[in-house]
Amino acid sequence: MPKQRILSGVQPTGNxxxxxxxxxxxxxxxxxxxxxxxxCVVDLHALTAPHNPNxxxxxxxxxxxxxxxxxxxxxxxxxxxxxxxxAHAELTWLLNCITxxxxxxxxxxxxxxxxxxxxxxxxxxxxxxxxMASDIxxxxxxxxxxxxxxxxxLELTRDIVVRFxxxxxxxxxxxxxxxxxxxxxxxxxxxxxxxDGTSKMSKSDPSEMSRxxxxxxxxxxxxxxxxxxxxxIRELEFDNPDRPECHNLLSLYAILSGKTKEAVQAxxxxxxxxxxxxxxxxxxxxxxxxxxxxxxxxxxxxxxxxDRVLKAGREKAGAxxxxxxxxxxxxxxxxxx
Ligand code: TYM
Numbered sequence: 001m002p003k004q005r006i007l008s009g010v011q012p013t014g015n016x017x018x019x020x021x022x023x024x025x026x027x028x029x030x031x032x033x034x035x036x037x038x039x040c041v042v043d044l045h046a047l048t049a050p051h052n053p054n055x056x057x058x059x060x061x062x063x064x065x066x067x068x069x070x071x072x073x074x075x076x077x078x079x080x081x082x083x084x085x086x087a088h089a090e091l092t093w094l095l096n097c098i099t100x101x102x103x104x105x106x107x108x109x110x111x112x113x114x115x116x117x118x119x120x121x122x123x124x125x126x127x128x129x130x131x132m133a134s135d136i137x138x139x140x141x142x143x144x145x146x147x148x149x150x151x152x153x154l155e156l157t158r159d160i161v162v163r164f165x166x167x168x169x170x171x172x173x174x175x176x177x178x179x180x181x182x183x184x185x186x187x188x189x190x191x192x193x194x195x196d197g198t199s200k201m202s203k204s205d206p207s208e209m210s211r212x213x214x215x216x217x218x219x220x221x222x223x224x225x226x227x228x229x230x231x232x233i234r235e236l237e238f239d240n241p242d243r244p245e246c247h248n249l250l251s252l253y254a255i256l257s258g259k260t261k262e263a264v265q266a267x268x269x270x271x272x273x274x275x276x277x278x279x280x281x282x283x284x285x286x287x288x289x290x291x292x293x294x295x296x297x298x299x300x301x302x303x304x305x306x307d308r309v310l311k312a313g314r315e316k317a318g319a320x321x322x323x324x325x326x327x328x329x330x331x332x333x334x335x336x337x
Pocket of ligand 1: 007019021022023034042057131132133135136144146147150158188189194201202
């Protein structure tokens with residue numbers, strides 16, 4: 001049996017945080033040997049919010065280096081940059097023309113980001129999920145491992161596939177585009193902000209204190225956890241809807257320490273509240289990120305290594321992407337060169 005194919009990606013906007021790691025990258029790493037993997041740095045998506053041209057290339061490299069630092073093995077998995085393969089933009093245009101506008105207007109993330117970005121909403125922000133669908137469909141991915149916030153975009157991707165195959169491939173035995181399945185793990189799928197347990201940890205939150213970056217040093221991590229929002233209740237517990245921060249911090253500890261919820265609950269029962277818990281959480285986060293940081297600096301300091309990985313990734317991914325694009329164009333009736 002050939003392995004099922006995985007595709008996923010992260011936007012190179014700002015610094016990757018533990019939400020990106022626990023919701024997405026860690027799961028890519030854990031399942032890596034079981035699948036045929038494609039991981040892309042989605043730099044075209046980064047233009048949907050105001051961006052700094054002086055930082056884009058550097059953030060793109062940093063994101064790719066972090067994939068490797070987190071445990072993605074370039075021998076096992078194809079790592080590439082979205083904008084290096086023009087088929088992504090081209091398929092987006094083709095799929096735009098079969099995607100009803102009101103499907104895009106319904107997207108929760110569009111509505112939320114449009115409010116946040118105020119005057120600065122470009123057409124790309126609305127179109128963002130079609131570009132994401134193109135990323136997935138070009139590689140005929142079976143599975144897409146993401147955090148909870150991307151679920152609706154995957155549903156849209158599936159709707160686009162069904163519509164496209166119905167309209168342009170109903171006479172074929174094998175569908176032109178493969179219907180992908182989301183892969184969303186329960187644990188870590190929605191890591192919340194350190195300053196507000198009711199909102200998601202996010203790269204675009206103006207407050208640095210709201211998130212822990214994968215490259216934060218030990219002092220910064222300790223400071224962020226020391227100052228993070230908690231409450232005045234001494235007992236520590238999971239699942240109390242009135243205490244979202246408490247649930248979030250205990251969950252972070254459980255995932256990173258590899259302990260079950262029950263074990264964490266039992267451990268916390270002996271504590272004297274946040275004063276005991278926060279240093280323990282800080283130490284656990286620091287110890288979990290330390291090997292990632294060591295590997296990251298090895299990767300970026302090895303001259304030419306990352307460029308070689310991205311070049312090989314571009315060649316391998318490009319061959320598959322352009323083949324799918326050709327099939328799509330042929331189904332749409334284009335005169336092929
Ligand atoms: P992005 O860059 O916002 O996030 C990258 C991945 O991290 C997950 N994530 C989280 N998981 C748990 N808790 C959080 N607080 C948290 N914040 C982010 C996201 O769910 C995502 O899996 N549109 C996507 C990138 C993308 C993509 C794709 C993903 C573009 N094309 C194709 C999969 C397949 C995005 O902006 O993710």
